[in-house]
Amino acid sequence: MLKLNNLTKSYGRIKAVNNINLEVRPGEIFGFLGPNGAGKTTTIKMIVGLLKPDEGMITLAGIDIWQEPLKAKSMISYVPDNPAVYDKLKGIEFLNFIADMYGISKEERLRKIDYFSKLFNIEHALENLISSYSHGMKQKLVLTSALINDPKLFILDEPMVGLDPKSSFNLKEIMRQMCDEGKIVFFSTHVMEVAERLCDRIAIINKGQIVTVGTMEELRSSAKDEETLEKIFLELTEDE
Amino acid sequence: MNKLLALVKVDFKNTYGFNSLIQSLKNRRNIWITLVMVLAILSLIPSYFMLVMGLVNLADAFFQIGQGSYFLQMGIFGSQALVFALGILYVLSKYYFASDLNQLVPLPIKPSYIIGSKFITLMFSEYLTSFPVLLPFIIIYGLKASKGVAYWVYSLIVILTMPIIPLVLASLLVMVFMKYTNLGDKKDLIRIISSIFFIVFIIWLQLTIQQLAMKSIELGDALFLNLAKDSLYLVKRLGIVFPPSMWATLALANTNVSGLLYLVLFLGISFVSIGLMIYLAERIFFDGLIGNIEVVAKERKARDLTRSVAVMKPYLAIAKKELLMLVKTPVYLLNSIGGVIIVPIILVMPILMGDESMDTITSLISDYPHFVNLITIGIIVVLAMVNSIGPTTFSREGKNLWIQRVLPIRARDQVLGRVLSSLAVQLLGILVLISAIYIINRIKAADILIITSLGLVGSIPMTQLGMVVDIARPMLDWDNPQRAMKQNFNVLVALGLGALFMMGLFFLVKNLIYKIDLIYIYLILFTIFITLAIILQGILEKMVERQFMELE
Numbered sequence: 123m124l125k126l127n128n129l130t131k132s133y134g135r136i137k138a139v140n141n142i143n144l145e146v147r148p149g150e151i152f153g154f155l156g157p158n159g160a161g162k163t164t165t166i167k168m169i170v171g172l173l174k175p176d177e178g179m180i181t182l183a184g185i186d187i188w189q190e191p192l193k194a195k196s197m198i199s200y201v202p203d204n205p206a207v208y209d210k211l212k213g214i215e216f217l218n219f220i221a222d223m224y225g226i227s228k229e230e231r232l233r234k235i236d237y238f239s240k241l242f243n244i245e246h247a248l249e250n251l252i253s254s255y256s257h258g259m260k261q262k263l264v265l266t267s268a269l270i271n272d273p274k275l276f277i278l279d280e281p282m283v284g285l286d287p288k289s290s291f292n293l294k295e296i297m298r299q300m301c302d303e304g305k306i307v308f309f310s311t312h313v314m315e316v317a318e319r320l321c322d323r324i325a326i327i328n329k330g331q332i333v334t335v336g337t338m339e340e341l342r343s344s345a346k347d348e349e350t351l352e353k354i355f356l357e358l359t360e361d362e
Numbered sequence: 363m364n365k366l367l368a369l370v371k372v373d374f375k376n377t378y379g380f381n382s383l384i385q386s387l388k389n390r391r392n393i394w395i396t397l398v399m400v401l402a403i404l405s406l407i408p409s410y411f412m413l414v415m416g417l418v419n420l421a422d423a424f425f426q427i428g429q430g431s432y433f434l435q436m437g438i439f440g441s442q443a444l445v446f447a448l449g450i451l452y453v454l455s456k457y458y459f460a461s462d463l464n465q466l467v468p469l470p471i472k473p474s475y476i477i478g479s480k481f482i483t484l485m486f487s488e489y490l491t492s493f494p495v496l497l498p499f500i501i502i503y504g505l506k507a508s509k510g511v512a513y514w515v516y517s518l519i520v521i522l523t524m525p526i527i528p529l530v531l532a533s534l535l536v537m538v539f540m541k542y543t544n545l546g547d548k549k550d551l552i553r554i555i556s557s558i559f560f561i562v563f564i565i566w567l568q569l570t571i572q573q574l575a576m577k578s579i580e581l582g583d584a585l586f587l588n589l590a591k592d593s594l595y596l597v598k599r600l601g602i603v604f605p606p607s608m609w610a611t612l613a614l615a616n617t618n619v620s621g622l623l624y625l626v627l628f629l630g631i632s633f634v635s636i637g638l639m640i641y642l643a644e645r646i647f648f649d650g651l652i653g654n655i656e657v658v659a660k661e662r663k664a665r666d667l668t669r670s671v672a673v674m675k676p677y678l679a680i681a682k683k684e685l686l687m688l689v690k691t692p693v694y695l696l697n698s699i700g701g702v703i704i705v706p707i708i709l710v711m712p713i714l715m716g717d718e719s720m721d722t723i724t725s726l727i728s729d730y731p732h733f734v735n736l737i738t739i740g741i742i743v744v745l746a747m748v749n750s751i752g753p754t755t756f757s758r759e760g761k762n763l764w765i766q767r768v769l770p771i772r773a774r775d776q777v778l779g780r781v782l783s784s785l786a787v788q789l790l791g792i793l794v795l796i797s798a799i800y801i802i803n804r805i806k807a808a809d810i811l812i813i814t815s816l817g818l819v820g821s822i823p824m825t826q827l828g829m830v831v832d833i834a835r836p837m838l839d840w841d842n843p844q845r846a847m848k849q850n851f852n853v854l855v856a857l858g859l860g861a862l863f864m865m866g867l868f869f870l871v872k873n874l875i876y877k878i879d880l881i882y883i884y885l886i887l888f889t890i891f892i893t894l895a896i897i898l899q900g901i902l903e904k905m906v907e908r909q910f911m912e913l914e
Contacts, residue, residue, distance in 0.1 A: 208765075
């Protein structure tokens with residue numbers, strides 16, 4: 123279970139994330155939606171240990187992420203929206219490095235690297251320098267590196283941006299499969315169709331606060347008519 | 363002209379990062395850290411003061427033999443040589459390996475504008491190195507010779523224009539060099555290795571010419587006669603090596619009509635040389651550059667994964683990653699690894715070339731071998747700071763730091779891995795240094811063992827000291843690796859702290875050397891190094907843990 127309790131983060135006087143509470147259960151694909159600047163990335167960065175919350179607590183499987191960071195991080199894999207990676211390393215060197223940090227055995231990493239690099243169609247580029255990769259290839263490399271670890275919490279910021287249709291499809295399959303294995307997939311997106319079709323539950327954040335959370339059906343039933351997610355989103359996030 | 367100004371403006375902001383500095387100063391926590399940093403830099407002042415006092419004595423000596431202006435020329439020539447030597451490194455990384463070239467080359471700008479704007483920013487970087495060298499000479503000479511207003515006005519002009527000729531020379535050499543080494547996909551490596559040879563060659567050449575000039579000074583009675591006859595005798599001799607140093611000296615030594623003429627000559631040649639550089643830039647700059655900034659993705663046959671995949675302990679994997687990044691990023695390679703190779707060679711070369719003034723040192727080496735051990739250990743420990751690996755280790759991560767922060771890496775492994783990468787580079791420096799000393803005077807295996815082990819152990823706290831400075835205020839917001847390595851304030855701060863540490867060690871050894879047996883001095887040094895290493899490791903682990911959480 124991933125729990126966010128009274129999470130708050132401010133930049134100066136602006137509250138980027140304002141006292142949010144969320145619970146994501148194992149086996150759930152959780153979509154995190156919101157307009158630009160709503161606090162999605164800030165929240166995600168707090169979960170993965172890149173931004174220290176001003177207040178509140180985040181726990182994963184009962185472990186406080188900010189009290190026992192090493193334990194927590196060994197269960198988390200994160201794919202940022204615009205991944206910067208070590209340009210001067212070869213793809214395979216980068217994957218090896220990540221695997222070393224998670225302490226993954228040779229057999230296991232061989233199997234994972236082989237499987238995911240073929241799935242994302244980057245196996246031919248693994249011996250090349252990352253600086254020669256296109257944006258999409260870099261993203262696929264980071265996805266592969268994030269999956270080497272077999273994480274309990276797979277957290278992605280705008281994962282579909284920059285991916286070709288086939289890789290995007292494959293990623294969705296992987297997310298579903300992880301979910302079936304009882305893991306948590308938490309991702310932010312702007313693409314309503316993806317959220318609508320893929321997510322078990324959805325939260326919409328606006329101006330740092332969660333404005334609604336629930337399954338697609340729950341969201342629909344609380345809306346005025348039987349609406350699409352897009353309409354619900356627009357209704358909930360429009361300026362009063 | 364507008365384009366040039368715009369380029370200079372952007373390059374200045376990019377190079378010196380005023381915007382981000384002001385931004386970071388707005389954060390109260392950073393103000394404290396900055397204050398500590400400023401104090402650390404101030405700690406360089408005592409050693410600088412000692413050097414300046416030494417110069418005053420030197421000036422007295424030259425004034426006594428009626429060759430005061432030679433003292434002035436030594437300062438001018440010395441700073442020109444420094445500008446030239448550093449210039450080669452600066453020009454290489456700024457003209458050819460900077461990442462802003464990716465944006466500049468496709469724009470409709472003439473190559474001469476790109477070079478011109480970069481040249482102007484480099485001039486300012488060079489001021490930072492030339493002022494501390496040149497100013498004491500100018501001021502001491504001016505005061506001792508009781509010079510008038512004209513001297514100080516001329517001096518100002520000379521100080522400001524002094525870097526032009528050596529920097530143009532460096533630019534010309536590098537441009538020609540790059541045009542003819544634009545070869546294949548291993549060109550980066552070819553260039554780096556050959557530029558190290560190139561720099562060593564230039565130093566050799568300079569020393570040779572200098573020796574020739576010195577040999578042309580007649581010895582015995584003739585020398586005294588010449589010294590008495592001509593107060594500019596020595597100036598003219600050294601002028602054979604590098605005439606611009608003589609023109610500038612003569613302009614300042616006599617501020618009458620002939621001085622003015624020399625000043626005009628000095629300025630004239632300076633500006634003509636800029637013209638020559640611009641002319642050449644238009645013709646050959648792109649030849650050396652194109653192909654340099656693109657990365658070729660070769661259709662390599664996918665290698666058998668079992669051969670490419672290897673399991674490593676986290677701290678070793680971090681050390682390996684650090685080394686790979688150091689070797690594959692030209693700016694890093696040139697400054698860190700290049701530094702530990704070039705500095706020992708520069709130190710040893712005058713002795714190797716049989717410079718007579720070095721005879722004392724050579725005989726010292728054979729008479730007091732233990733001095734050699736102690737001095738060599740000292741040099742190695744200093745190299746650990748000069749290699750800049752410690753004070754840039756976190757800054758060099760730049761935008762990639764998120765990777766280190768989201769991974770479950772123990773602070774102990776973070777620190778250990780990074781120290782190990784510095785030690786690997788140090789080992790290379792030690793190898794070069796010991797080989798050089800071995801050529802001068804065959805040292806014993808036992809001495810090699812002592813030098814290597816104490817040098818390596820001493821490099822640990824030095825690297826850690828740099829890391830403490832870096833993790834306190836890492837410079838992460840950069841697009842050009844040059845900024846992480848060469849325009850990183852942390853390097854300067856770490857040098858200041860390192861200099862204090864070395865001064866402490868020096869006085870300790872100086873006091874002990876005739877009182878106790880050498881073996882005990884080694885033991886004391888070893889104990890100091892190890893104790894400091896353990897303490898700093900502890901401090902670093904705490905700081906890394908905290909900063910990896912706190913950084914935003």
